[in-house]
Amino acid sequence: METRLVTVDREHLRETMPAEAAELLREGELVAFPTETVYGLGGDALRPDAARRIYAAKGRPSDNPLIVHIADTDALPVLARDIPEGAWELAERFWPGPLTMILHKQPSVPDATTGGLPTVAIRMPSDPVAAMLIRESGVYIAAPSANASGRPSPTCAEHVYEDLQGRIPMIIDGGSVPIGLESTIVDLTGEIPLILRPGFITIEEIRSVLPTTEYDPAVIRRVKDDTIVARAPGMRYRHYAPKGELTIFEGDLAKVVARVQAEAEAKAAQGYRVAVLASEETKDRYHGLTVRSVGDREEEATVATHLFATLREFDRMGAEYIFGESFPEAGVGQAVMNRLMKAAGYRIVEV
Numbered sequence: 099m100e101t102r103l104v105t106v107d108r109e110h111l112r113e114t115m116p117a118e119a120a121e122l123l124r125e126g127e128l129v130a131f132p133t134e135t136v137y138g139l140g141g142d143a144l145r146p147d148a149a150r151r152i153y154a155a156k157g158r159p160s161d162n163p164l165i166v167h168i169a170d171t172d173a174l175p176v177l178a179r180d181i182p183e184g185a186w187e188l189a190e191r192f193w194p195g196p197l198t199m200i201l202h203k204q205p206s207v208p209d210a211t212t213g214g215l216p217t218v219a220i221r222m223p224s225d226p227v228a229a230m231l232i233r234e235s236g237v238y239i240a241a242p243s244a245n246a247s248g249r250p251s252p253t254c255a256e257h258v259y260e261d262l263q264g265r266i267p268m269i270i271d272g273g274s275v276p277i278g279l280e281s282t283i284v285d286l287t288g289e290i291p292l293i294l295r296p297g298f299i300t301i302e303e304i305r306s307v308l309p310t311t312e313y314d315p316a317v318i319r320r321v322k323d324d325t326i327v328a329r330a331p332g333m334r335y336r337h338y339a340p341k342g343e344l345t346i347f348e349g350d351l352a353k354v355v356a357r358v359q360a361e362a363e364a365k366a367a368q369g370y371r372v373a374v375l376a377s378e379e380t381k382d383r384y385h386g387l388t389v390r391s392v393g394d395r396e397e398e399a400t401v402a403t404h405l406f407a408t409l410r411e412f413d414r415m416g417a418e419y420i421f422g423e424s425f426p427e428a429g430v431g432q433a434v435m436n437r438l439m440k441a442a443g444y445r446i447v448e449v
């Protein structure tokens with residue numbers, strides 16, 4: 099299959115949106131498109147064949163459920179039932195935007211979309227390209243991140259092309275995304291709202307609407323390791339992962355820089371291709387190493403924006419070992435560190 103890459107002009111969306119995109123979706127085919135968080139791989143959420151195509155294109159296990167994207171809150175009761183008041187309050191405050199809600203599903207939502215779960219994940223993206231695609235197609239769009247399973251989520255159309263060329267008919271190129279990390283997921287089907295995945299919308303913001311909100315314990319789990327010896331393979335959870343072995347160092351920043359320099363030098367001396375994941379504040383403190391700044395420590399949103407692209411860049415340079423700094427976990431830092439720890443398979447060293 100040939101993959102068409104179609105660039106849209108955000109100043110002239112109506113004129114430059116490819117009409118074929120909506121047609122493809124209506125036919126049960128797939129279209130990758132930008133959202134404010136990451137690029138999504140979209141298909142008709144109410145068609146099991148479309149969901150199966152999504153899993154096949156990504157190489158993703160079909161028990162991992164998809165997020166359904168909508169353009170209007172009217173769609174909420176069409177897809178979900180027993181919607182608690184809190185869901186409407188969150189929708190009012192954060193939609194359209196980077197928030198996904200887990201609710202009890204309506205029977206019309208197929209098991210193929212929800213991975214067999216009785217619940218459904220729903221999000222209303224704020225990116226005008228995504229909103230227009232949903233409206234023009236008349237389809238609720240099931241869309242996971244448009245990466246091959248296990249790779250970092252795509253933050254520009256080139257990343258999607260890299261992973262899915264030849265596997266899907268169309269990619270809409272709307273430029274680089276503004277946020278760079280996937281949406282915050284809140285489960286509203288239990289006694290208290292639970293954050294299943296931290297994102298750009300922080301727990302403090304969710305609590306300003308629903309004060310009893312907590313993190314799911316799995317989110318803040320940290321399997322700490324004070325050595326860099328690989329742990330039992332079965333214990334490793336790798337996701338968002340670069341191909342090289344990533345280790346994160348945390349503690350006093352000056353000590354972290356010194357330790358990263360030493361570990362990286364030692365591996366380089368053994369003949370390995372080595373890279374350092376640093377920040378604007380520290381990138382010039384390393385010597386004789388390949389260093390990439392992922393963003394500004396003072397503005398962690400910049401780290402969020404560039405994290406996945408930086409992990410992909412390490413793959414392109416063929417880095418076998420990557421040594422990285424950690425970042426403060428306040429605000430959006432919680433989401434940044436959640437992705438970074440997963441990318442490192444929880445290989446975290448306390449300095």
Ligand code: TXA
Binds near residue numbers: 136138218223242281
């Ligand atoms: O920002 C985003 O959310 C992006 C853009 C494209 O919207 N989408 C995205 O989708 O990140 P994906 O498939 O990569 O991640 C969806 C996550 C998965 O971890 C999945 O397990 C979880 O949402 N999820 C989906 N439905 C669920 C459900 N019913 N219950 C619990 N978790 C669910």
Ligand code: MG
Binds near residue numbers: 242243251
């Ligand atoms: Mg994903």
